[in-house]
Amino acid sequence: MRWKDSTYTGWGRFHQATGSLARPERADHVQQITADDPAPAIGMRRSYGDACLNHQGRAIDMTRLDRVLEFDAETGMIHVEAGAQIGDLLHSFAPRGWLPPVMPGTGFATIGGGIAMDVHGKNHHGTGSFGQHVTEFTLMTPKGPKVISPDTDEALFKATVGGLGQTGPILSARFPLLKAKGDVMVVTERRVDNWADFIPLLDNSDATYSVGWIDATARGRSLGRGILEEAETGGGLVKAARRAKKIPFNTPGFALSPAIVRMFNASYWRRVPHSGRTSVKPIDDFFFPLDKIHDWNKLYGKRGFHQFQCVVPLEAVDALRTMLVNIANSGLASPLAVLKRMGPGRGGYMSFPMEGYTLAVDFRANRHAEKLVAELESMTCDAKGRIYLAKDGLAASTHIRAMYPEHASWLEQIKKIDPEGSYSTDLIRRLNLRDAT
Amino acid sequence: MSETWIILGATSTIARVFARKVSESGKSVILAGRDLDELERSAADCKSRGAPDAKTVAIDARNIESFEAGLALARATSGTVNAAVFVGSMPPQEEIDENPDLIEGTIADSFTGPAQFLTMLAPLLEDRGSGTIVGVGSVAGDRGRLGNYVYGAAKSGFHTYLSGLRNRLGRSGVHVVTVKPGTVDTAMTWGMDALPFLAQPEKVADDILRAVSKRRNTLYTPMIWWPVMTIIKSIPEAIFKKLKI
Numbered sequence: 038m039r040w041k042d043s044t045y046t047g048w049g050r051f052h053q054a055t056g057s058l059a060r061p062e063r064a065d066h067v068q069q070i071t072a073d074d075p076a077p078a079i080g081m082r083r084s085y086g087d088a089c090l091n092h093q094g095r096a097i098d099m100t101r102l103d104r105v106l107e108f109d110a111e112t113g114m115i116h117v118e119a120g121a122q123i124g125d126l127l128h129s130f131a132p133r134g135w136l137p138p139v140m141p142g143t144g145f146a147t148i149g150g151g152i153a154m155d156v157h158g159k160n161h162h163g164t165g166s167f168g169q170h171v172t173e174f175t176l177m178t179p180k181g182p183k184v185i186s187p188d189t190d191e192a193l194f195k196a197t198v199g200g201l202g203q204t205g206p207i208l209s210a211r212f213p214l215l216k217a218k219g220d221v222m223v224v225t226e227r228r229v230d231n232w233a234d235f236i237p238l239l240d241n242s243d244a245t246y247s248v249g250w251i252d253a254t255a256r257g258r259s260l261g262r263g264i265l266e267e268a269e270t271g272g273g274l275v276k277a278a279r280r281a282k283k284i285p286f287n288t289p290g291f292a293l294s295p296a297i298v299r300m301f302n303a304s305y306w307r308r309v310p311h312s313g314r315t316s317v318k319p320i321d322d323f324f325f326p327l328d329k330i331h332d333w334n335k336l337y338g339k340r341g342f343h344q345f346q347c348v349v350p351l352e353a354v355d356a357l358r359t360m361l362v363n364i365a366n367s368g369l370a371s372p373l374a375v376l377k378r379m380g381p382g383r384g385g386y387m388s389f390p391m392e393g394y395t396l397a398v399d400f401r402a403n404r405h406a407e408k409l410v411a412e413l414e415s416m417t418c419d420a421k422g423r424i425y426l427a428k429d430g431l432a433a434s435t436h437i438r439a440m441y442p443e444h445a446s447w448l449e450q451i452k453k454i455d456p457e458g459s460y461s462t463d464l465i466r467r468l469n470l471r472d473a474t
Numbered sequence: 475m476s477e478t479w480i481i482l483g484a485t486s487t488i489a490r491v492f493a494r495k496v497s498e499s500g501k502s503v504i505l506a507g508r509d510l511d512e513l514e515r516s517a518a519d520c521k522s523r524g525a526p527d528a529k530t531v532a533i534d535a536r537n538i539e540s541f542e543a544g545l546a547l548a549r550a551t552s553g554t555v556n557a558a559v560f561v562g563s564m565p566p567q568e569e570i571d572e573n574p575d576l577i578e579g580t581i582a583d584s585f586t587g588p589a590q591f592l593t594m595l596a597p598l599l600e601d602r603g604s605g606t607i608v609g610v611g612s613v614a615g616d617r618g619r620l621g622n623y624v625y626g627a628a629k630s631g632f633h634t635y636l637s638g639l640r641n642r643l644g645r646s647g648v649h650v651v652t653v654k655p656g657t658v659d660t661a662m663t664w665g666m667d668a669l670p671f672l673a674q675p676e677k678v679a680d681d682i683l684r685a686v687s688k689r690r691n692t693l694y695t696p697m698i699w700w701p702v703m704t705i706i707k708s709i710p711e712a713i714f715k716k717l718k719i
């Protein structure tokens with residue numbers, strides 16, 4: 038296997054790693070690497086922070102192992118290699134009426150990354166997390182590939198789902214696709230005037246898919262204004278999605294200055310008529326709105342950016358409001374801010390979801406943003422909420438321990454399967470997750 | 475009418491993407507190559523994504539005896555048979571300089587093996603009066619360069635063979651496309667430093683399919699390689715021999 042010296046980053050481009058990468062093109066190469074000298078597996082590096090980085094070490098890029106190994110057109114059960122991208126499965130199977138059960142906001146995420154982060158989608162409140170749909174996966178263990186299911190080894194299963202890649206490379210997984218009427222979405226957009234209106238709308242929504250965009254720059258009476266999108270799958274014909282565009286270079290600092298973001302947000306909000314509207318959209322436009330612009334992360338310039346995403350329990354809704362006040366007052370937020378109600382579904386010891394409200398906001402990387410994120414993180418901790426490790430690049434180790442009470446159960450499995458720490462990544466080291474305390 | 479692609483070197487990165495795409499458009503595939511386990515996995519992928527049929531067969535470009543099994547599968551189909559050849563190998567030139575024995579294998583993988591196979595397959599396509607043959611050469615075959623001239627020589631031989639084959643088969647309604655990729659991000663190039671205009675296999679496969687449907691004769695992919703190679707080919711040998719490109 039050839040190793041390539043590389044300098045690479047996560048999606049936020051703030052943390053950077055230099056190390057060697059292998060990119061196996063055939064299944065048994067992962068086994069050879071693991072037998073010789075094991076290394077953590079990474080996917081499309083759509084994690085924002087440092088979960089997919091191994092500075093001064095090695096990592097296995099799994100993206101070329103992306104084949105569907107079995108598909109049962111009766112039941113929808115699919116067996117797929119871990120490097121397959123969720124959006125690729127959507128494109129292949131939606132025209133035949135089948136959807137991945139859970140889709141994160143980018144179609145570029147791989148199945149391996151989806152399991153290792155136990156990702157959630159716009160249907161989390163009803164359908165749960167990705168890992169909850171996985172019936173089994175094949176894990177590359179020191180003793181060779183091994184099929185793991187909740188029946189054969191529940192603890193290892195739960196340490197792998199949401200387990201940050203620390204149980205070793207996932208080679209393939211089996212899960213059922215969801216039956217859908219067709220490959221278009223019927224989307225209802227509602228303009229929401231403020232926070233007080235938003236929360237009950239989220240609470241009362243009975244749509245299969247729902248997500249809120251929030252104007253994180255609006256203050257005072259408009260605090261928490263935004264757009265609620267609710268959607269169902271449907272049949273019909275709509276124009277195919279346009280080809281992806283590219284951002285060719287890092288944009289200069291002023292492109293996302295507070296004034297421009299405020300203006301953009303106001304017009305984005307007004308775009309939806311006061312009475313709301315329902316339209317039919319190509320399936321990609323609803324699930325992966327940002328994927329149409331490749332490399333949009335370069336909009337934040339060379340230093341990169343952070344995404345803060347937390348979830349707080351239902352009863353801590355006021356704490357979330359206070360966070361939003363702080364964000365709005367800081368003037369640091371970008372246009373990308375999302376508010377959603379989550380259900381309780383989670384598949385692993387270190388999974389992010391909990392029943393409550395989740396807020397995600399992007400900030401261009403700088404001193405002010407880092408200070409703000411630290412405050413938000415403390416507030417999340419006080420509210421008994423949680424930070425999403427797929428997004429995090431800044432959190433303090435002590436906070437993370439408090440937020441993830443099942444850490445010890447996870448660690449017990451990790452210590453068993455990887456006592457040497459071969460699968461450690463920059464995130465694991467930054468947060469000392471391999472230590473008991 | 476049903477259509478089948480027989481794909482030689484089906485474990486190649488570009489070939490896998492190509493096979494997936496033809497499967498998605500509802501065509502059957504026969505995947506030929508050396509690593510049957512891998513071919514089985516790819517065949518499953520093709521079937522899951524819409525190929526009515528996906529078969530595998532062991533073929534080694536260096537062993538002409540191994541070709542018959544693949545040819546038999548092609549004959550057993552009904553309808554149009556197409557072929558795409560992705561086989562090729564590029565040992566580092568320094569290794570060849572040390573060990574000239576490697577020349578024979580390089581030529582067999584990139585030229586004589588594929589040429590033998592296509593010569594044996596051609597009568598079937600002529601009989602059926604339809605079909606397309608895609609031969610994957612390389613821009614390296616356009617001019618002998620310091621870095622890979624044995625591989626380049628093999629590809630150059632293959633280009634010449636394909637142009638003759640096109641001349642022959644055109645008379646029976648069979649089309650031949652010569653594909654000259656530039657640098658592509660595959661196992662072959664992984665770990666080499668700073669490659670110019672590095673293309674994704676996805677892009678190359680799309681370009682090949684477009685060339686097939688438009689019945690193009692020669693395809694440079696990505697297109698930038700056409701002007702680049704036009705310039706490189708036009709440099710007088712007296713100057714070229716002093717260059718290091």
Ligand SMILES: Cc1cc2nc3c(=O)[nH]c(=O)nc-3n(C[C@H](O)[C@H](O)[C@H](O)COP(=O)(O)OP(=O)(O)OC[C@H]3O[C@@H](n4cnc5c(N)ncnc54)[C@H](O)[C@@H]3O)c2cc1C
Pocket residue numbers: 048077078079080081082083084085088089099119120140141142143145146147148149150151153154155156157158159201202203205206207208327427428462
């Ligand atoms: C625009 C955008 C929107 C997003 N929206 C959402 C969302 O709505 N919901 C959500 O939950 N997430 C969301 N995310 C986050 C993203 O879904 C996760 O970070 C996901 O893990 C990315 O997958 P990846 O293949 O890029 O994995 P990477 O980022 O490369 O890796 C993530 C982790 O998975 C591990 N890993 C990857 N592959 C394997 C494997 N084969 N075996 C073992 N471990 C592996 C890595 O070690 C690492 O710990 C979003 C990200 C972006 C950029």
Ligand SMILES: NC(=O)c1ccc[n+]([C@@H]2O[C@H](COP(=O)([O-])OP(=O)(O)OC[C@H]3O[C@@H](n4cnc5c(N)ncnc54)[C@H](OP(=O)(O)O)[C@@H]3O)[C@@H](O)[C@H]2O)c1
Pocket residue numbers: 483484485486487488489507508509533534535536559560561562563583584587610611612613654655656657658659660661662663
């Ligand atoms: N990558 C580039 O930059 C580039 C540029 C120009 C042209 N090309 C050409 O594109 C084609 C595909 O290459 P790739 O980039 O996709 O690289 P690749 O993945 O290394 O593919 C090479 C293929 O050739 C097969 N092969 C080699 N010797 C063989 C033999 N004796 N018998 C049967 N099969 C044999 C390999 O099979 P195994 O799996 O069994 O080894 C593999 O499938 C090649 O012809 C290459 O020369 C590539």
